[in-house]
Amino acid sequence: MRVAAAGIGRPVDNDGCPQGPWTPELLAEAISQIGPNRNGVELRTVQLWFKDNEKGISTTNIRWLARVLGCNDPEGASAWQAALIKSQARLTTRRQARQLQDTESKAERDERSEDNSPIMIHQGDDPHEGLSLARVSEAIFSHGSPLNLPASVFAGAIALQFISYFLSIHSITYVRSDGISKQVGFLWAPNWTFVFLIFMPIFFAFVADQVTTWKNENRAGLLSQLSEHDIPDGWMSRVEASSYTYWVAFILCLGFAGIFQWVSVRLRPVLDGAGAIAIDWGSLAFVQPDKFGFVNQALFTGAAYLYMSLCFYLFIAGLILLCNLVDDFTHIGRTLEKQPKAVPLKKVQAAGSSIIRGIVRASLSGLLVAMCMKLQSLYVVTAAPNIWQWLTSDARSVMTSLGAQVDWGDYSMPTHFTSLLVALLAVAVYLYAVIRIGLTAPFHVPLARPTTAILFLALAYLLIGVAAGSSILLAFAIAVAIYGFFDPNFSGHYKRREDCLHVF
Numbered sequence: 001m002r003v004a005a006a007g008i009g010r011p012v013d014n015d016g017c018p019q020g021p022w023t024p025e026l027l028a029e030a031i032s033q034i035g036p037n038r039n040g041v042e043l044r045t046v047q048l049w050f051k052d053n054e055k056g057i058s059t060t061n062i063r064w065l066a067r068v069l070g071c072n073d074p075e076g077a078s079a080w081q082a083a084l085i086k087s088q089a090r091l092t093t094r095r096q097a098r099q100l101q102d103t104e105s106k107a108e109r110d111e112r113s114e115d116n117s118p119i120m121i122h123q124g125d126d127p128h129e130g131l132s133l134a135r136v137s138e139a140i141f142s143h144g145s146p147l148n149l150p151a152s153v154f155a156g157a158i159a160l161q162f163i164s165y166f167l168s169i170h171s172i173t174y175v176r177s178d179g180i181s182k183q184v185g186f187l188w189a190p191n192w193t194f195v196f197l198i199f200m201p202i203f204f205a206f207v208a209d210q211v212t213t214w215k216n217e218n219r220a221g222l223l224s225q226l227s228e229h230d231i232p233d234g235w236m237s238r239v240e241a242s243s244y245t246y247w248v249a250f251i252l253c254l255g256f257a258g259i260f261q262w263v264s265v266r267l268r269p270v271l272d273g274a275g276a277i278a279i280d281w282g283s284l285a286f287v288q289p290d291k292f293g294f295v296n297q298a299l300f301t302g303a304a305y306l307y308m309s310l311c312f313y314l315f316i317a318g319l320i321l322l323c324n325l326v327d328d329f330t331h332i333g334r335t336l337e338k339q340p341k342a343v344p345l346k347k348v349q350a351a352g353s354s355i356i357r358g359i360v361r362a363s364l365s366g367l368l369v370a371m372c373m374k375l376q377s378l379y380v381v382t383a384a385p386n387i388w389q390w391l392t393s394d395a396r397s398v399m400t401s402l403g404a405q406v407d408w409g410d411y412s413m414p415t416h417f418t419s420l421l422v423a424l425l426a427v428a429v430y431l432y433a434v435i436r437i438g439l440t441a442p443f444h445v446p447l448a449r450p451t452t453a454i455l456f457l458a459l460a461y462l463l464i465g466v467a468a469g470s471s472i473l474l475a476f477a478i479a480v481a482i483y484g485f486f487d488p489n490f491s492g493h494y495k496r497r498e499d500c501l502h503v504f
Contacts, residue, residue, distance in 0.1 A: 008069050030068045031061075057084070133250060134243040135236065137317040142215055146208035149314070150201035156307050157196035161187060163303075167296055169281045173385075176279070183386035186281040190387065191376040191415060192304070195369050200311055202485070203365040207318035210358035214325050218351040222332050238328045242320055249316040257418060258309025266301040280380050315366070315422070319429045322359055326436045329355055352437050353445055359433045360450045360488035364481040366426030367457040371464065371474065373419035378465040391471040398469035423461050430454050449490035453480050 024047045031041045041061060057065065062084045070076030140149055164170040164186035171185035187193060215235050266282050282301045329352060336348060375387065384390030430451075438445045460477035463470045484490065 027065075027068065031065065034067055034072070059085075132240065132243060134239050134246045137246055137314070138211070138236070138239045138321060140314065141204075141208045141211045141318065141321060146205055146212055149204045149208055153196060153204060153311055153314075154201045156311075157192075160192070160196075160304055160307065163300060164281070167300055169284065169300070172281065172284065174279055174284065180383050181385055182279075182380070184280045184284070184380065188386060189281060189376050190372040194372045196308075196311060199365050199368045199372065200315065203315065203362055203369065204318060206358055206361040206365065207321060210325060210355065210362070211321050213354070214328070214351075218354065219328065219332070222336065222348065222351060233331070235328060238324050238331075239321070242324055245320055246317060249320065250313050253309045253313035253316065257312060258305050261418075262302060262305040266305070267298060280376075312422075315369070316425065318362065319366070319425055322362060322429055323432055325355060326359075326433050330436050349445075356433060356437060356445050356447075356450070357488040359430055360454070361485055363426045363430040363454055364457065364484045364488075366429075367423055367454070367461060368478065368481050370419040370423035370426065371457075371461050371477070373415050373422065374461065374464050377415035377419065391474075394468060394471040395475075398472055419461075423458060427454060427458050446489050446491070450484070450488060453484055453490055457481055 024043060028041055028043045028045075045061070063081055066081035066084055067077040069080045070078075161170070169185060170187045171183070173181050174184045175181050219235060269283060282297065282304070284297065333348060333352070375391075379387045379390055382390050384393060434447055434451065438447045457477045457480065460470075460473045463473055
């Protein structure tokens with residue numbers, strides 16, 4: 001209000017100038033002091049006059065305001081009242097025109113959106129159209145707390161442990177035809193205990209932290225100084241580009257690793273009464289059908305394999321997300337190279353180093369998962385009474401038969417092949433990150449020690465069961481992996497690193 005700012009109607013000083021502008025408090029007090037206006041006017045009402053409100057000033061209040069501005073002079077008040085009424089009418093007309101223009105603009109935008117909707121759907125930019133497995137998978141890792149997914153996997157594993165206890169297959173000693181007693185209980189299988197209780201939740205926690213941090217913090221920090229025209233494709237567009245890969249992984253995990261493997265390893269041997277499958281907790285009905293019911297075993301193994309297949313799909317989906325993250329960072333890095341002054345190089349280096357460290361942790365945990373799977377597949381065909389005695393005796397054999405080849409018989413071990421795929425995927429994702437970020441980025445990323453650690457764990461995995469004494473190498477590999485969780489750079493000492501963008 002220019003009139004209020006000029007202080008028209010306020011007392012004047014010796015020079016004839018108003019003593020200051022009107023404030024809502026002063027104006028409300030002046031109106032309340034008018035004789036006929038017994039009720040005065042509320043301060044909140046006057047405060048609205050000083051703002052761009054939609055209602056304006058009522059006719060009654062215009063009359064009181066005119067008397068204040070006209071210094072309570074009848075002629076001056078009448079002139080001010082006429083001027084205020086005209087100003088109110090002009091203001092109302094402008095607001096109505098603006099509202100009409102806004103309505104027409106909104107209608108045009110809606111019409112353009114409807115016309116362009118087929119193109120947007122074709123490009124995969126609409127997040128609400130159709131079923132997108134890629135988006136669902138990304139949401140599982142990035143929405144909510146990073147602990148949600150690890151906690152869910154852990155809870156599922158605990159549920160299986162309890163069910164195995166109720167079915168009395170948690171700890172079972174089975175006597176083979178050659179007289180050797182073996183512990184084949186569910187709780188003694190590292191690929192069902194250590195994998196889903198420890199290493200798989202750790203893997204999911206690392207991946208969820210990486211995706212959440214990149215999506216919500218680091219990515220926004222790198223793009224904050226770029227103009228809208230220079231910003232590359234969005235994060236979800238990058239994820240959607242790998243939609244086919246997510247579906248392939250889902251079909252392989254659920255269809256082959258889940259259903260097909262359950263039928264061939266758990267169901268058919270019992271139905272046919274024959275098979276070269278080593279006996280463990282899931283095939284006891286094959287040798288002792290009276291003691292372990294076929295229906296109970298089929299239901300429990302079916303539930304366990306469904307849980308396992310979903311977990312391994314999420315495992316592969318996490319690796320795919322890490323690759324998407326690497327691609328996204330690489331594309332943003334190329335954009336920033338064209339504008340070197342937009343974002344400090346130190347900030348870009350902090351984001352890239354954080355990604356590498358997260359992938360090192362994820363790869364280490366993935367290799368530990370593969371080791372547990374291979375251990376179980378080899379133990380069930382040995383002559384050791386339980387897996388711990390097998391590892392202990394293997395360590396002792398380093399003094400007598402180091403390097404001697406181990407005979408595993410003619411048993412079929414599908415988990416052996418599955419563990420190899422898990423190990424290959426974990427190593428492949430790390431190498432992909434090293435090539436895309438570590439070797440091509442315009443900044444230094446320490447890679448020698450992490451790469452050595454990853455290769456050492458891969459070697460330890462390959463040597464499990466190949467030669468006597470490999471359990472000693474396995475113990476060192478586990479120690480290296482655990483240390484790598486805390487210091488993925490393997491810098492020789494662990495300290496809390498505070499990068500420019502993220503602390504982890």
